[in-house]
Amino acid sequence: MILLHCLACLVAAAMGAVLPPPWADPSQNPCAAEPSGGWQLLYWPDDKKCYRIFQRGYPCPETMELVPRPDRKGSAECACPPGSVRSARDSRCHQLFRLGGPCEDGQYFAPDLDRDDRERWGTCEDPLPCAEKDELFWPKDKRCYRKHSRGPCTEGQLLVPSTMNSLIGDCRCENVPDLATYFWAPTGTCHEHYTMGPCQERGGIFLPGGQCGCDPSLPHFHNGTGKCYQLGGIGPCSPGHQFLVPAGGSKAECTCKEGHIKWFGDGACYRPYTRGPCAAGNMYSVNTTATGMAVGCVDIPCTAGKLYFPGGKGCHRVGTQGPCPAGQIVLFQDTVKTSIEGVSYLGMCGCANSDAAAGTFYSSSAALACKPPAAARKLPQQHDGRGAGASPRRSDALLQPQDPCGHRRGTVAWTDLSCKQLYLQGPCEPGEWVVPDRGKGTRKGRGWKMGKCECRPGFTAVPVPGDANNATACQPPTVTLAKFLNMSDEFNHNHNNHNNNATAHGNDDDGDDDSGNNNGVRTR
Known part of the structure; x- marks a missing residue:
């Protein structure tokens, strides 16, 4: 109850701090004064009537929706829904990266980057050929991924040929012959072979038979632990390592990740020219000498x-x-x-x-x-x-x-020297938003800052299972709360069972409990 009360207080405080949008001002938007709608209504000057925000269809064309005009407070305009743009062929909105639609058979609908209009438009494109026969083209990033791999798909789906064009990939999971060996019946999901997949026990991998297990004959087997691990992940290794099969080998070993060098002080691998295992104000230095490679900590030189x-x-x-x-x-x-x-x-x-x-x-x-910049000249170097x-x-x-944002408030420069709006998802992954990078060396020119991606408030950075680069993803608060509630339910279930057993069999005077005390958490 205390936890729920605290959560309610936080929600109330957050709601109290929310600022109304610009179109909620009746002096800018006459519809904001309407008792039945308020800021959810927008004024349409052509007929001087109020319409609900994000309403699709009239007064807009059939496939467009009514949205606030960003450069005019209180005014409305028609725009394509998120994830869709207009086609010059029929002036209708179509979903991006979809096959068919306004395009010819086998083509997909992509953003038209050659147009400078404020309104977003799309164009039809042919898929690029992939270098390998077992690869499929993914229009969103114009890259090729191996067939039946997870690739760009969400967890539980695999990349398969599209029914409209066998060269283009589509994310699906079905218990059909083509995916039968990848299908996991308990959850109705599909997973790559020899990965963690749906396997919960550490040291087990998803095998072609549709089951979790481990076999000493597999290259994934680790002699030291007697378990199997996904290749390319950290496996049983120290930080900075990858579990990989070396060239000419038959069994995977712990090797430093690409671009990392082992520090024998703790056995972990670190990237040179970062802090690594060193104290504050130092960086991890690697120098090649006549007798080999020398590693150590040195003062940051710049x-x-x-x-x-x-x-x-x-x-x-x-x-x-x-x-x-x-x-x-x-x-x-x-x-x-x-x-x-x-x-x-x-x-x-x-x-x-x-x-x-x-x-x-x-x-x-x-x-x-x-x-090169026009009329650029290289000035003499100074010490x-x-x-x-x-x-x-x-x-x-x-x-x-020059500052690409023109010193506009609420914006930051990006790594490609474009300008991004602060505290929106922008180029970041789901669950992340753009924030100022306050690390050393990020301030530029007369004070403008670079931006970076960071988990939104309430989201938690968690490791991506089995990712070769030890990447993290931002977990939404609903998942964290669900895990907490699951643990609470499990605790209550085990606690009640314990009390029932104690009532049925009486007290155990010697204090021994054959089931062991696991604090309400089920052990495996």
Whole structure:
């Protein structure tokens, strides 16, 4: 009862802090004064009537809905529902990335990125061919995934050929011959073979027979624990490792993840140029010597806002040209998961007008062609006290990146130098929203900040089971509450059974309990 009361107080406090939307102002929206609707009604100037927000159809076209106009408080406009855009072929709204619709057979409906209209439009595209025969094309990210893998699908579904185009993937799970060996009857879900899948017991994997188990003949078997683990995950290994079959081997072993080096102090693997196992103010350093590789902790070589380039290239401010080829600028490492590995003090070169090449520390102009700024000139290098050959202070505005948001409040710059609205999902995953990145080196120019993705309030970051990169997902509060309630129900169930047994058999004077005291949690 106390917990529920506290939750009710928090909800009430949160509701008290909610600000009304702009169209709730009667001076801007005459319909806001209506007793039957308030802010749920929008004013349509053509007929001077009030209509319910998000109403589909009249006064809008059949496939569009009524929404507040963002640039005019209290005014309404017609727009396509979320996830859909208009087609120039019929001016109707169609779901994005769907086959058919306004498109020819075998084509899919994609966003039209060539149009600069404020209104969103789509275009018909053909699927790109995949390199491997057993791969399927996924229109949303234009990548290919292996058939019968989870790929881009949600948990419990697998990628199968679409019924409208066998080259395009579709996420499904059915107890049909094509998916029979992947089907798990207790939950009606489908899972990849040799993964954790629906298996609850640690050390068991989902086998082709549709059951959870382990066999010593499998490469997934670990001799030390006598259990099986999914390949590519952390398995029985220390942090920073992956459980993989080495080249030429037949059994999986614990090896450092790509880009990580083992620290023999604790046996874990860390990414160089992050804090790693070191104390605050230090970074994990790796140097190749004549006798081998030397690892250790050294002082962070750069001041805040600058990134380190090895090989005598020194420290350079993010967003400047630094030691990069013409047209490229100093960027943060885009392959580092800061929530897991910490902040990387190592810089990389990339284009200011496109995504940088992933996984590279220094990209040559041959490997990464960028459009150089018009009339750009390279100024003489100046010496930085914290590193040789550091970038000078440039007066040339063409070589100094400008704030893409124009110092607008409530916005932050993104890694691709676009502008994102704060506290919306934006480019983030479900359960996340855009927040300012307050880590070292994220402040730019005259104070504008970069953005990052973070779990929304009430959501909890939890590891993704079996993910090779130890990724996390934001778990909604309903799941957390459900787990709490399940534990409470289980505790009450076990507690009642214990009391009933005690009543039926009397007190046990010697204090022994054959069932063991598990505090109401079922042991396995």
